[in-house]
Amino acid sequence: MLLTVKQVAARLQVTDSCIHWLLNAGHMKHIRLGFGRGTIRIADDEVRGFIQRNTVPRRSRVVPQPRPKAPSTFTHLNSQRMRQRWAEQGVGQPVRQQAACAASGRRDASRLS
Numbered sequence: 001m002l003l004t005v006k007q008v009a010a011r012l013q014v015t016d017s018c019i020h021w022l023l024n025a026g027h028m029k030h031i032r033l034g035f036g037r038g039t040i041r042i043a044d045d046e047v048r049g050f051i052q053r054n055t056v057p058r059r060s061r062v063v064p065q066p067r068p069k070a071p072s073t074f075t076h077l078n079s080q081r082m083r084q085r086w087a088e089q090g091v092g093q094p095v096r097q098q099a100a101c102a103a104s105g106r107r108d109a110s111r112l113s
Contacts, residue, residue: 002031002041011047022050 003011009019023030023040028050031041086092 001044003044003047005040005042008042008047012051 005016005019005023009016012019019028019042022028023042028042029046031043033039033041
C-alpha cells in the first residue's frame with residue numbers, strides 16, 4: 001500500500017516537513033508521481049523498515065560506583081587567621097556612602113539613607 005506524506009507524518013506523529021526532510025536526506029525511499037511538483041508516495045513496508053532501523057534498543061541501567069573518599073589535609077578552621085584576612089580585605093568595615101553611590105551609578109548620596 002502506498003501512503004501520502006500526510007499519512008506517514010500522522011503515523012509517525014511528526015510534521016509533514018519532517019517527512020519531507022527525511023525523504024530529501026535519503027532516509028526513506030519514496031516514489032514521485034506526476035509532472036512538475038507532482039506527488040510523493042511512500043510504501044507501507046518502507047515506513048515499517050524506517051521504524052525498525054531507527055528504533056533505539058533499551059539500555060540497561062548503569063549504577064554508579066561510589067567514589068572512594070580522598071584523604072583530607074584540612075583539620076580545623078583557624079578563626080583568628082580568618083579574622084585577620086577578613087580585616088585585610090575590609091570585610092565588616094562600614095561602607096562609605098559616596099563609594100556605594102559611585103558603585104551603583106547614583107549621583108545623589110542622600111537617596112541611600
